Amino acid sequence: xxxxxxxxxxxxxxxxxxxxxxxxxxxxxxxxxxxxxxxxxxxxxxxxxxxxxxxxxxxxxxxxxxxxxxxxxxxxxxxxxxxxxxxxxxxxxxxxxxxxxxxxxxxxxxxxxxxxxxxxxxxxxxxxxxxxxxxxxxxxxxxxxxxxxxxxxxxxxxxxxxxxxxxxxxxxxxxxxxxxxxxxxxxxxxxxxxxxxxxxxxxxxxxxxxxxxxxxxxxxxxxxxxxxxxxxxxxxxxxxxxxxxxxxxxxxxxxxxxxxxxxxxxxxxxxxxxxxxxxxxxxxxxxxxxxxxxxxxxxxxxxxxxxxxxxxxxxxxxxxxxxxxxxxxxxxxxxxxxxxxxxxxxxxxxxxxxxxxxxxxxxxxxxxxxxxxxxx
Numbered sequence: 001x002x003x004x005x006x007x008x009x010x011x012x013x014x015x016x017x018x019x020x021x022x023x024x025x026x027x028x029x030x031x032x033x034x035x036x037x038x039x040x041x042x043x044x045x046x047x048x049x050x051x052x053x054x055x056x057x058x059x060x061x062x063x064x065x066x067x068x069x070x071x072x073x074x075x076x077x078x079x080x081x082x083x084x085x086x087x088x089x090x091x092x093x094x095x096x097x098x099x100x101x102x103x104x105x106x107x108x109x110x111x112x113x114x115x116x117x118x119x120x121x122x123x124x125x126x127x128x129x130x131x132x133x134x135x136x137x138x139x140x141x142x143x144x145x146x147x148x149x150x151x152x153x154x155x156x157x158x159x160x161x162x163x164x165x166x167x168x169x170x171x172x173x174x175x176x177x178x179x180x181x182x183x184x185x186x187x188x189x190x191x192x193x194x195x196x197x198x199x200x201x202x203x204x205x206x207x208x209x210x211x212x213x214x215x216x217x218x219x220x221x222x223x224x225x226x227x228x229x230x231x232x233x234x235x236x237x238x239x240x241x242x243x244x245x246x247x248x249x250x251x252x253x254x255x256x257x258x259x260x261x262x263x264x265x266x267x268x269x270x271x272x273x274x275x276x277x278x279x280x281x282x283x284x285x286x287x288x289x290x291x292x293x294x295x296x297x298x299x300x301x302x303x304x305x306x307x308x309x310x311x312x313x314x315x316x317x318x319x320x321x322x323x324x325x326x327x328x329x330x331x332x333x334x335x336x337x338x339x340x341x342x343x344x345x346x347x348x349x350x351x352x353x354x355x356x357x358x359x360x361x362x363x364x365x366x367x368x369x370x371x372x373x374x375x376x
Contacts, residue, residue, distance in 0.1 A: 047242050058191065065111065076350075099349065101231065122361035144198070178203065186364060188223075218367070235270065275289070
């Protein structure tokens with residue numbers, strides 16, 4: 001196993017090192033290198049919404065790199081997962097499982113870095129530095145922590161929520177750690193869903209304030225790459241998005257669900273009694289959600305899907321959706337099963353990614369420490 005581990009690291013390191021100097025010394029270059037960063041929490045098995053949103057966009061970004069000088073970092077953000085306490089052994093297993101699923105979906109460690117956030121201590125160090133310059137008011141305006149509290153406490157209106165209502169500090173300040181994740185690598189581009197746009201804008205504000213405070217153009221202002229995927233909603237309650245945290249298992253389709261489970265969940269999906277298939281998210285949210293799923297997996301436009309199935313009843317259309325979902329997920333699930341038997345390889349991928357990320361992070365953090373006066 002040790003020989004395999006050494007071979008894996010040496011095989012991948014040579015190519016990376018040849019480009020590393022470009023990544024860590026580009027601060028003052030007029031031809032700024034494109035650096036893309038994104039993260040995913042190891043909190044449960046990804047579902048269709050995660051797959052059609054973040055994961056497929058990650059694969060597309062890595063496969064369409066403009067040049068070898070571009071750097072892409074995908075982090076399993078396990079520190080963020082601590083904002084809602086979890087069983088320690090479950091978290092350890094979840095990190096490996098999410099890595100397996102990412103690799104099975106097409107993430108290629110030869111084209112990007114995939115690593116655990118906690119294995120790069122500079123994330124936490126930079127987060128503290130940024131915490132020291134951010135007004136509480138900036139974080140108070142963030143809506144996502146309010147949404148989390150609303151779900152946990154069953155509060156009717158988000159307007160009734162303030163920081164005095166059962167709010168843990170980690171949940172309140174995690175956008176600062178998120179900003180540190182991005183800025184640590186001097187990222188220029190960040191793929192996000194629409195629910196994270198506000199946090200990326202906060203990151204830009206933090207970068208701008210730091211640069212002005214220390215009169216150095218340390219951090220670029222990262223650009224948003226909006227994930228183009230359609231919003232996938234809960235199968236049980238299509239007024240809400242599909243979520244890993246929902247207590248209702250039938251509200252989502254997990255990437256590891258069996259064909260039988262997929263069929264049962266789609267057949268039980270909330271729809272209406274109206275005849276025919278039509279797309280109207282406001283009036284027919286359930287059937288419109290299934291149309292979005294079918295469209296996403298087949299590449300057909302919404303209009304093409306509706307024209308193809310307009311004379312079908314809900315049951316017949318659900319059968320068609322079930323078929324395309326199962327057909328698409330089966331090769332991914334086969335790869336998942338294969339990688340579960342190769343856990344040593346998966347751990348090597350994560351360790352190799354963390355080693356390379358650390359090289360960049362340490363160099364950039366040392367520069368920051370000098371600027372703020374911690375290093376000579």
